[in-house]
Amino acid sequence: MSANRYTPLVQLTLARFREFYRExxxxxxxxxxxxxxxxxxxxxFRERPIEQITVxxxxxxxxxxxxxxxxxxxxxxxxxxxxTVSGDEWIKLLRSGKSDLVIAPLxxxxxxxxxxxxxxxxxxxxxxxxxxxxxxxxxxxxxxKEKHLEETxxxxxxxxxxxxLGMNLLGGGVFGVGFVLADMRVRKLLKxxxxxxxxxxxxxxxxxxxxxxxxxxxxxxxLIFGWAVFGVKNQxxxxxxxxxxxxxxxxxxxLGLLVASRAKTIETVSGLMNLVMLxxxxxxxxxxxxxxxxxxxxxxxxxLPLTALNDALRAVMLEGRSLTELGREIGVLxxxxxxxxxxxxxxxxxx
Amino acid sequence: xSHAIRCRNLVKTYPGRPPVEAVRGLDLEVRTGECFGLLGPxxxxxxxxxxxxxxxLDATSGDVEVLGRSWDRxxxxxxRRIGISLQETRLADKLTVVEVxxxxxxxxPNGLDPEEAIRRVSMEEKARSYxxxxxxxQKQRLAVACAIVADPELLFLDEPTTGLDPQSRRQLWDxxxxxxxxxxxxxxxxxxxxxxxxxxxxxxxxxxGQVIALGTPDELIARLGGQHVIDFTLAATAELPAAxxxxxxxxVTSARVDAGQYGLTVAEPHVALxxxxxxxxxxxxxxxxxxxRHATLEDVFVNLTGRHLRDDAADATSG
Numbered sequence: 001m002s003a004n005r006y007t008p009l010v011q012l013t014l015a016r017f018r019e020f021y022r023e024x025x026x027x028x029x030x031x032x033x034x035x036x037x038x039x040x041x042x043x044x045f046r047e048r049p050i051e052q053i054t055v056x057x058x059x060x061x062x063x064x065x066x067x068x069x070x071x072x073x074x075x076x077x078x079x080x081x082x083x084t085v086s087g088d089e090w091i092k093l094l095r096s097g098k099s100d101l102v103i104a105p106l107x108x109x110x111x112x113x114x115x116x117x118x119x120x121x122x123x124x125x126x127x128x129x130x131x132x133x134x135x136x137x138x139x140x141x142x143x144x145k146e147k148h149l150e151e152t153x154x155x156x157x158x159x160x161x162x163x164x165l166g167m168n169l170l171g172g173g174v175f176g177v178g179f180v181l182a183d184m185r186v187r188k189l190l191k192x193x194x195x196x197x198x199x200x201x202x203x204x205x206x207x208x209x210x211x212x213x214x215x216x217x218x219x220x221x222x223l224i225f226g227w228a229v230f231g232v233k234n235q236x237x238x239x240x241x242x243x244x245x246x247x248x249x250x251x252x253x254x255l256g257l258l259v260a261s262r263a264k265t266i267e268t269v270s271g272l273m274n275l276v277m278l279x280x281x282x283x284x285x286x287x288x289x290x291x292x293x294x295x296x297x298x299x300x301x302x303x304l305p306l307t308a309l310n311d312a313l314r315a316v317m318l319e320g321r322s323l324t325e326l327g328r329e330i331g332v333l334x335x336x337x338x339x340x341x342x343x344x345x346x347x348x349x350x351x
Numbered sequence: 352x353s354h355a356i357r358c359r360n361l362v363k364t365y366p367g368r369p370p371v372e373a374v375r376g377l378d379l380e381v382r383t384g385e386c387f388g389l390l391g392p393x394x395x396x397x398x399x400x401x402x403x404x405x406x407x408l409d410a411t412s413g414d415v416e417v418l419g420r421s422w423d424r425x426x427x428x429x430x431r432r433i434g435i436s437l438q439e440t441r442l443a444d445k446l447t448v449v450e451v452x453x454x455x456x457x458x459x460p461n462g463l464d465p466e467e468a469i470r471r472v473s474m475e476e477k478a479r480s481y482x483x484x485x486x487x488x489q490k491q492r493l494a495v496a497c498a499i500v501a502d503p504e505l506l507f508l509d510e511p512t513t514g515l516d517p518q519s520r521r522q523l524w525d526x527x528x529x530x531x532x533x534x535x536x537x538x539x540x541x542x543x544x545x546x547x548x549x550x551x552x553x554x555x556x557x558x559x560g561q562v563i564a565l566g567t568p569d570e571l572i573a574r575l576g577g578q579h580v581i582d583f584t585l586a587a588t589a590e591l592p593a594a595x596x597x598x599x600x601x602x603v604t605s606a607r608v609d610a611g612q613y614g615l616t617v618a619e620p621h622v623a624l625x626x627x628x629x630x631x632x633x634x635x636x637x638x639x640x641x642x643x644r645h646a647t648l649e650d651v652f653v654n655l656t657g658r659h660l661r662d663d664a665a666d667a668t669s670g
Contacts, residue, residue: 195406
């Protein structure tokens with residue numbers, strides 16, 4: 001019989017694949033969950049229409065020409081919804097909040113602006129109207145150009161997506177590897193393997209290898225969703241991004257291996273996983289920049305593997321930087337991966 | 352005669368307060384080509400002994416030699432030449448029988464074709480079934496298949512039929528016999544006396560971490576001094592007599608009483624029975640029940656320790 005038909009690494013890895021895709025619940029949690037998270041974020045960060053300012057102009061105070069001119073001037077700005085009102089109706093409108101600002105053109109060419117100081121919306125409306133009315137009045141005023149922060153790459157979602165990617169890789173590595181190993185130990189399957197000539201490194205590699213393959217769809221779901229729905233693009237090289245993702249997955253599966261290396265019950269391993277992951281979710285800049293933490297914490301935060309991965313992913317995806325500039329981050333990930341793997345192998349409990 | 356296993360003064364103490372002495376100075380020799388049984392109640396140290404010999408546990412002290420090799424120097428070689436079925440291993444639920452066996456086969460440089468291993472445990476029809484769908488007996492046969500797929504010289508089976516129905520037990524016995532008949536060595540643990548009697552060439556009776564009797568099942572039974580047992584109970588009319596009262600009867604070699612049930616080991620029932628009946632009649636008591644049977648390893652154990660092998664029997668006595 002041929003030797004490669006029974007390669008332990010292949011057989012062990014195949015077993016991991018089969019056990020995974022034959023368990024629909026596991027498939028859902030690994031691939032469905034990031035999708036649900038992405039959808040939830042999609043709803044949270046969908047494009048909101050620009051806030052409308054409702055302005056009423058009193059017809060009966062100024063000349064029809066003045067009213068028409070004012071109406072035209074304000075309507076040119078698409079933030080304004082301009083209406084006209086007559087009699088005392090305007091007081092009711094302003095009081096009930098149906099109007100943000102009431103303008104009465106005066107016979108002398110000036111304007112009376114009626115606001116309701118307790119509502120921020122009317123104050124905003126007043127400033128907006130003032131700025132339009134004043135604009136032509138001062139010819140020597142410094143020229144202002146209005147710019148809006150919408151450019152792809154600078155939005156919050158662009159910042160968030162690489163963070164989510166990193167968080168998913170961490171969760172996948174630690175949960176995916178940790179639970180599988182703890183379960184095998186509870187089932188005494190590890191002990192059974194120990195009683196065979198199986199090489200321990202083959203077993204460990206099969207766990208890491210299968211973990212990395214499971215990561216591919218997980219990452220693709222998030223990246224494709226971000227691109228299709230929010231137009232989040234990778235500014236850097238695709239190959240380098242892939243390299244970072246693989247490196248992160250490998251490094252985190254080492255962490256998962258270490259977490260599960262001694263635990264005798266599923267409960268213990270769950271506790272340890274949370275202990276490892278929670279601080280990183282908070283500190284490593286998933287939802288907001290880790291630079292917001294005080295300076296004295298920075299060396300510690302920078303040494304965390306998730307910080308390194310998030311920083312590197314953002315540098316590539318947002319700034320289009322190359323891996324040669326990311327030596328420190330890559331170094332941190334490699335050191336974590338190798339150290340955890342070696343320690344885990346040393347202290348691993350097979351019984 | 353060559354030996355597959357030799358143990359000298361094996362000791363295993365688990366640290367704790369107080370330390371648990373699971374194995375206390377156990378000596379053992381298993382001959383090549385025999386089926387050797389460790390018989391004893393739960394907690395006797397059978398599994399600990401077996402796992403030390405299998406190289407899964409380290410002994411606190413003592414020497415172990417497996418297939419003429421020692422675990423210190425030749426662990427890899429021993430692992431390649433032995434097959435193991437642990438007391439309780441739950442294999443992956445969602446793998447098929449053939450996938451599990453193929454995976455175990457991949458760990459060994461030489462061995463059987465997975466299909467051949469499946470054939471030997473008569474699981475051809477279940478080859479494509481998930482492990483989770485198998486019955487208890489089928490799971491146990493799969494565990495044995497994972498052990499024999501290495502084509503081992505020495506097979507270890509820890510409680511291979513515990514909790515199985517009679518038919519599944521017989522199927523497993525046939526598989527184990529077939530393996531032994533092919534000239535291989537088997538070492539198994541059991542707390543079923545019938546299993547030890549039918550399957551094992553030699554039996555070591557283990558209690559409290561030591562071998563208290565060793566020999567073929569027939570030898571052990573013969574050592575009782577009689578091949579037969581008379582069990583009887585007396586009607587509870589008066590105070591029950593002590594077991595010693597029956598020891599003096601002709602052909603009776605030992606007598607015991609356990610929860611009102613008397614057991615006499617006798618060499619010749621046709622001599623002992625009439626004498627017993629006369630004795631009961633003369634003392635004015637009444638027999639409630641009386642049976643005679645062949646002595647078993649259970650009697651050997653009870654005779655040696657005053658306790659029963661099985662937990663349920665022990666519970667019945669204490670409760």
